[in-house]
Amino acid sequence: MKKKNLLQKYISAGTLLVFLLLGIYACDEGVLEETPLDFISTSNAFNSADDVEMGVVGLYSLARDWYSAVNEKYMFVYVALGTDEAYFGEDPAGGYMSNWDTEITPTGSLPKTYWTKAFDLVYQANTVIAGIESIEWNNEDKKNLYLAEARFFRAFSYRILVTMYGDVPLITEPVTSAKTDFVRDAASNIHALMEEDLAFAAEKLPVRGQEASAGRLTQGAAWQMLSETYLADNKYQDAADAASHVINDYGYGLMTERFGSQPNLFGTENVYFDLFTKENHNLSSNTEAIWVIQNDPDVTGGGFYAGERGFGCAYYRMGNTPDGYKAFRGDLYDNSYTGYSDTLGRPVAWGRPTNYTAYDIWRSDWDNDYRNSEACVKRHFYFDNPSSAYDGMEIDWSLYESRSSAFKDTNQYIYPYFMKVAAPNDHYTDLSRAGGGVNHKDLYAMRLAETYLLRAEAYLGLGDKGLAAADINTVRERSNATPVLAADVSIDYILDERARELFTEEWRMLTLMRLGKLVERVRTYNNNPGNPGASIQDYHSLWPIPQTEIDLNTGAVLEQNPGYEE
Known part of the structure; x- marks a missing residue:
């Protein structure tokens, strides 16, 4: 059993803080006094660095829910389900994401769930940022470290929102009372905020090996997300440079030899298998791990993976x-x-x-x-x-x-x-059913193989297929795969390599949306036998703004995405 690290130590209390933060949206008007007593705000939640630590850990807990979701079916949609990579095998004809035309609608549960979940994290990040700024600090570096973590999570949330919904409200301050006049800001403005937040995080977060505990963010994670953000804005040289920081500056490296725990269950285990063996994710010898989501059966609120x-x-x-x-x-x-x-x-x-x-x-x-x-x-x-x-x-x-x-x-x-x-x-719960479908292994939110593929995409955007092929082949050669020729590199080839390397890890839905390839590839490769192509429509390149958000936003017009208008 792995030792509880600092992040896990605080996770239960951090989760409580999350619920308290969420409580701000459920309070009725009679509760909104000048000095609120029953919900978290910048005026009563943050009085010391310890309070800030709890608030930041609450952000980690909310972010982890995107990887170790309580409602697992929702989690598998943006990871693979309904894309070119997977369909609902338990019920292909009528299961989740078997029919885009009937599920991804303004009144559908999935668009509302992701919108709410992502904006919750934006709101909480803004509250923590304001709280950090509201107290006096004797240690400016510590203040900036917490700000870097909170701003990373704001960018993390906006990555989801701007990719899935396009133009969305840009919110940089805590929401402390009812607001009904949101408007959509241009995606370019959202990207600009993300770039600013992530550049700050890339400077102020610790370097690899100096983070407070396993699972805490480092500069490498910020540079990697910044690289993807630049790609979304077609800033290919900036994207390549950001990825190069991760690859060259922090001691990361692809694992090329077997390491850590090395079980022999099937007789064909190899270094790629070792990457995903429980207990190997957080090893100091694992130089491929950039950001690891922590799950532990021995900690209240410790999370699990389904x-x-x-x-x-x-x-x-x-x-x-x-x-x-x-x-x-x-x-x-x-x-x-x-x-x-x-x-x-x-x-x-x-x-x-x-x-x-x-x-x-x-x-x-x-x-x-x-x-x-x-x-x-x-x-x-x-x-x-x-x-x-x-x-x-x-x-x-x-x-x-x-x-x-x-x-x-x-x-x-x-x-x-x-x-x-x-x-x-290696199961810890529901042993009479071999774990009941869940385990408690940690998860890669980011690892270096993806960094190489992001840089390959940037080089392709710059027209340099030779450098793109070199990065792709760094990943392929680790797995003893035949190198790709520069002439054969294309965005579709990179997507194929991402599927080989990152299936079940990357958020495939977001990758395809960012590249404008979602509709094309679902129609081509989603061979759901109950509904080939899953009835995806051209307008599904973006998801709809939830109708409830439009209806409640009575003080301004929150426009719907094209194709979803009544």
Whole structure:
């Protein structure tokens, strides 16, 4: 079990502060006295550096919810679901993001959820920033460190909002009373604020290795997000320079040899597998990690990851062997067999990889790319019941004379399982169900492989395919993949490489939206068998402003995005 770090020590109290901060929006008019007593404001929450520390940790807690979400289905949408990378395998015809035309609407729950969630973090960041400025400091460096963290999270939130919704209200001060006259600011103004916030953070945050505890932000994280922000504004040289700071200045490096905990479960483990092994994320020897989201089962409010539940196949639901015995007996727990493998967990098949993700992008290097090894992408599953003559044999649907759920066989029950989301034999809760679909491994919010691919994108934008290919090949060569020729580099190739390297990690929805490639690639690659292309429309290149926000904004016009008007 890893030691509790400073961030985890404060997480429970920080979460309480988050709820108190959120309470400001639920207070009725009778509560809004000059000196509020039952909600957090700059006048009563921040009296010392310790108060600021609690406020900043509350921001970390809110940001972590985007990675370790309580409502897991929402989390998997911006990560992969409904994009070119994944569809809802449990119910392809009617599950989440199976039909963009009916789900992504002004009254839909997803647009409202993300809008509210992102603006909540903007509001809290502004409150913490104002609180920092409201008290006297004996240590200017400490003040600037806290400001850097809070301003990073404001930029973090606006990255989501401006990418998904386009022009959005620009808010830089705490909202302390009802406001009904928001207007949309140009995306260029949002980017300018983000660039200012992130440049400040890149200067004032600590360098790698000097952060207070695992999971705290460093200059490298700010430079990386700044690089992506410049790309969104077509500032390619600035983007390349920002990425180069991360690559060259802080001691980061791709992991090229096996390290840390090195389990041998499948016989084909490699350095890429080690990157995602529990306990390896925060090792000082892991020079690839830039910002790691902290999860811990031993801390109240410590967080969890539902990657198994979302991305793994529901193998345990497939029914019987061809000769009529339960196909999966499972592991022995509390004197009975569970029906689940603790190696695989209890997935639900929400994020079934598209054929593009599971097969097409690997074909040229199928046998030599480490990322496609059996340990990294489990493609072979075996009957597990000694009572059956098929025990130990590989599952092959042709062994059956007929199947009552043929539609579910390869969409829900058995499909390539990307093991980077799993914590084999390392579950702490719901042990009778092999963890119940969740684990407590930490998560990369940023790692260096993505930095190289961001810089490759910048070089491509500058017209230098040679430098772009060199950065792509730095990533590919680590995984023993064939180098790409400069002539073959394109934005689509970079997106393919991001899928190979970053599936389940990057927020694919935002990447495709930023590049203007969402609609095209969903139509091309989302092979949801219940609705190929998921009925995505041209106007879905941006999400709608939630209708409730428009209706409540009676003091000004909050315009709707094109295509969603009544």
